[in-house]
Amino acid sequence: MRTNVRLLAYRLLRKCEKEKFLDREDVDSVLSVLNDKDRRFLKELVWGVMRKEELLDWYINQLLRNPDIPPAVRVALRMGVYQLLFMDGVPDYAAVSETVKLIKNENFRKLVNAVLRRVKSVPPPNDLHLVYSHPKWIVDYWNSFLPEEAVLRIMEWNQKPLPTVLRVNSLVTTRDEVIEILSKEGTEAIYGKHSPFSVVIKKLGVPLNDSKVITEGLATVQGESSQIVPLLMDLEPNMKVLDTCSAPGGKTTFIAELMKDKGEILATDVSMERLQLVEKHVKRLKLSSVKIKLADAERLIEFIQDEFDRILVDAPCSSLGTARNHPEVLRRAKKEEFKELSEKQFRILSQSWKLLKKGGILLYSTCTITKEENTEVIKIFVEQTPDVDVIDLRERLKDYRVEGVWDGFGFLMLPDETLTSFYVSVLKKTG
Known part of the structure; x- marks a missing residue:
């Protein structure tokens, strides 16, 4: 039975390697046919390999004359090395023999066997990006604008599973x-x-x-970081609230609950398919204050002619803060995309601001860790907008026992047992 579990894990990891994305529906489909013990084994193996990709590749490359091997072989080697170095309950002979069985080509079978039998003799690396298994360019990038202790904390927690x-x-x-x-x-x-x-x-x-x-x-x-966001909006019953990028609806429905389901909440999204997820949440929770509307947040005033007391802009982003649950985001990230996303986010923020009442509050949030999508978006917006005050969130977040980095424009929450990295900025409309 264990062989089948490894084969299922191998197929998931091969698909993720090709697509740079692990489809959670694929994972759920596989888990549904396994017993509890095998589910735990598969999840530890798949997520462990994904979290430690750079470290595993480093060990593998130490034992190869030519690191240019087929992706299918490399994925199998990662699985074998992970079991040998990080899964104490797996006997070495099983980790080696069952990994070799995944490979069809006889020559590569011999190579896999040789690497796995020698890998425990390789001294561990000292470079921090390898110790914590992150792409080096991302670590260098984070170090360019975050305190060293914040970067270390992010990398350390990215290696640990996030509880539900x-x-x-x-x-x-x-x-x-x-x-x-x-x-x-x-x-x-x-x-x-x-x-x-x-x-x-x-x-x-x-x-x-x-x-x-x-x-x-x-x-x-809903994760605790996501729960913190609506708590910072100073919501009260009977307010009019706009959630501009609302799908899948977790924050929308929490806003409704915090308002005692009294008032008007308009949940918009550019995708009708994703809006149906919001509607599903609303119906399950039996909420009456939420209405949904198909609208492109980058052209919001073409769709909505109204004013709101509170607006949430939970902007689409590069999602680097979700790496604990989605380690693949670190490997598919491209620095040039941060600027492209920031321009989109700025357009959404600017459009949303036009719909905010005087004295109203807009909360801008992302689940990423980039200067372009966080600090720079708010900094440029504040410089170009005369009727805006930035609210200092440090004391508020201290009340919720959230630690992080304040940049003068917003707050980057740092991870812990139940938190992931989230950026939040609260803006008040003056005048």
């Missing part, structure tokens, strides 16, 4: 009730550290999609 976190629907239940229901289903959960609405899953019993807390709208799967 729920957001409790405060309209209908409490954290204690949700934890009690989960306990009856065999799931261990505790209070989250940062959001007063968060519950962290420690050990899963019933699959969450089948859990009463999800099917009956008592909670929503």
Whole structure:
């Protein structure tokens, strides 16, 4: 059975290598046919290999005369090396023999066998980008504008799995009730550290999609970083709120819950298919204050003629802050794309600002770690906009026990047990 699990992992990693993207639907499809033990094995192997790609390749290349080997062979070698160096429960002979079986070509079988039998004799590297397994150019880039300790913290936490976190629907239940229901289903959960609405899953019993807390709208799967964003908007019942890039709807529905489902929330997105995800969330949570509208946020005033008390611009971005769950984002990132994305984000921000009432608040957020998409977008906007005040978030985020870097325009949340890197900037319209 273990051989089949390795083969399934190999196929997922091969596809990810080709497409620079791991389709979570593919993963879910594979996991659905496995027992709990094999699920854990596959997830550790797949995500472990993805997280440690640079380090694994370094070990492999130390033992190759010519590192130019077929991608299929390299993926198998990564799997074998990961099992040998990082999976204590896997016997060495099994890691070697089962990896060799993945290779069809006899010559490459011999090469794989030779590399795996010698890899434990290679002294570990000293370079930090290898120790923490990040592309060197990204580490150099981060070091150009972030404190060294922040970069180290980001790299360190990117090597660790991110626990599943729920957001409790405060309209209908409490954290204690949700934890009690989960306990009856065999799931261990505790209070989250940062959001007063968060519950962290420690050990899963019933699959969450089948859990009463999800099917009956008592909670929503949402990371703590994402939960912090609406908490900074100073929301009150009966406000008019616009969420410009709302799909898949996690923040939209949290806004509605924080407003006691009273008021008007307009959720827009450029994709009708993705707006259907928002609608699905809204229906599951039985919310009445949310309306959805197809609209291109870069041309927002062509679609909407209204004014809002609060606006959320959770902008499309390069997503580098999601690397704990999506390690592949680090390998497909291209520096030239940061500038292209920042221009798109600036257009969305500028359009959204025109729809904000005087005295209103706009929150700009991304889940990435680039100067272009974060600091520079807000800095240029503030320089060109006379009726804007930047709100200092340091004390507010301290209240939520969030640590990070303040750049004068916004705050980069730094990761910990349940947080991922998120950038937030709160702007108030004066006059």
